[in-house]
Amino acid sequence: MSEARRAIAEADRLVVKVGSSALTTAGDGLDAARLDALVDAIAERVSRETQIVLVSSGAIGAGLAPLSLGSRPRDLATQQAAASVGQLALAHAYAESFGRYSLTVGQVLLTSDDVVRRAHYRNAERTFSRLLALGAVPVVNENDTVATEEIRFGDNDRLAALVAHLIRADGLVLLSDVDGLYDGDPRNGSTRKIVEVSDESDLDGLAVGRSSSGLGTGGMVSKVAAARTAAAAGIPVLIAAAAEAKDALGHARGGTAFHAAGSRLSARRFWLGYAAGSSGRLHLDDGAVAAVVSRRRSLLAAGITGVDGDFQAGDVVDLVDPAQRVVARGVVAFDVGELPDLIGRSSHELPDEQRREVVHADDLVPLRHG
Known part of the structure; x- marks a missing residue:
């Protein structure tokens, strides 16, 4: 058995x-x-x-x-x-x-x-x-x-x-x-x-x-x-x-x-990964996917290539790879309107008040193995 x-x-x-x-x-x-x-x-x-x-x-x-x-x-x-x-x-x-x-x-x-x-x-x-x-x-x-x-x-x-x-x-x-x-x-x-x-x-x-x-x-x-x-x-x-x-x-x-x-x-x-409703999508580059899925790291603005949806800070969003597969879910720290000016930029390029993680590792659940 x-x-x-x-x-x-x-x-x-x-x-x-x-x-x-x-x-x-x-x-x-x-x-x-x-x-x-x-x-x-x-x-x-x-x-x-x-x-x-x-x-x-x-x-x-x-x-x-x-x-x-x-x-x-x-x-x-x-x-x-x-x-x-x-x-x-x-x-x-x-x-x-x-x-x-x-x-x-x-x-x-x-x-x-x-x-x-x-x-x-x-x-x-x-x-x-x-x-x-x-x-x-x-x-x-x-x-x-x-x-x-x-x-x-x-x-x-x-x-x-x-x-x-x-x-x-x-x-x-x-x-x-x-x-x-x-x-x-x-x-x-x-x-x-x-x-x-x-x-x-x-x-x-x-x-x-x-x-x-x-x-x-x-x-x-x-x-x-x-x-x-x-x-x-x-x-x-x-x-x-x-x-x-x-x-x-x-x-x-x-x-x-x-x-x-x-x-x-x-x-x-479990609730975050499989039960909560999603309010939007963050599109990630390959480097960010590896960091989030394989190394269980927080998601930074530098690894984001695009944003979909209508969400506010504190909402649950899907994280998708370049092939449009959902690889993780997490609680986003920014409103959707704030992100276009941040995505693709490294932390040292951002003002102090915007240097926080877009999705912190503690609020992120990978949905596929790296």
């Missing part, structure tokens, strides 16, 4: 994410048998003294049948209406199913603000901590009734990665209708299943697709992105089929395991 799988199998605290396609059927709403099977696997793991937070999609899918909708609607208003009906159905189904094991569930509905805004992030952290201390199983979903971009882009995989770090989980399990990551379309018999992802090089050249059910909005692309986010922050991840939840949650069998890379980031640095 790999180190990543052992960590998940022995974890004291796990985040489990399940997709819409694993819980609902087009036209029929929630599939009670599938939901009960998932709860069976979670309850068995909870009986081993593991605390679990469940991030569950399916609210929109659960609202289709009650509203006589044959397929996932395309327009936002109908999606929100389906979510409004479906959230109640989903919460009730989980309460009933977990009740078979005398387990109490608590519904936690989040929007992007709850993980993007630092104060909200900390409030959510306290709520989860208290629910878990009281022995409840938090069931998390994006608040699709009021969300906009979240519905269109399907962000519950990313949300699960953020929640995993927020609650200081020991592992993340992403369950869907696909039994892991393949080097091509899994419906093609010639493709190969990737069992372990030890580092970024294991993902080179892969083409990952979407769920085949038509109900989910994420697919393997969002799962791999979420797995990379969690793994980069020090959390091992398992992508597996919901139908194999018992094996995945019991002994971390099957699926694709992503190994944790390096040490776990602090809550603030």
Whole structure:
């Protein structure tokens, strides 16, 4: 058993994410048998003294049948209406199913603000901590009734990665209708299943697709992105089929395991690198990229070649290399209007009041290795 799988199998605290396609059927709403099977696997793991937070999609899918909708609607208003009906159905189904094991569930509905805004992030952290201390199983979903971009882009995989770090989980399990990551379309018999992802090089050249059910909005692309986010922050991840939840949650069998890379980031640095919203971009030359990414140095004005966005001192900005790849994120020390006169100039050319770092190393998180 790999180190990543052992960590998940022995974890004291796990985040489990399940997709819409694993819980609902087009036209029929929630599939009670599938939901009960998932709860069976979670309850068995909870009986081993593991605390679990469940991030569950399916609210929109659960609202289709009650509203006589044959397929996932395309327009936002109908999606929100389906979510409004479906959230109640989903919460009730989980309460009933977990009740078979005398387990109490608590519904936690989040929007992007709850993980993007630092104060909200900390409030959510306290709520989860208290629910878990009281022995409840938090069931998390994006608040699709009021969300906009979240519905269109399907962000519950990313949300699960953020929640995993927020609650200081020991592992993340992403369950869907696909039994892991393949080097091509899994419906093609010639493709190969990737069992372990030890580092970024294991993902080179892969083409990952979407769920085949038509109900989910994420697919393997969002799962791999979420797995990379969690793994980069020090959390091992398992992508597996919901139908194999018992094996995945019991002994971390099957699926694709992503190994944790390096040490776990602090809550603030994780929020800065992966949760906070970005207000602009600073374009860096190759020398500045090497200093920021490889040597973990502060960003100086001399290494900046351009500025995009509308930001003020104290906002979070992306740092991009000459190939337009985001290589780091940080808190900028200047307003956007102040920077054009500073960029490309060395510190000794600047007045004393402008010689400070544009992004200090303490407020900067590299997002790729040098």
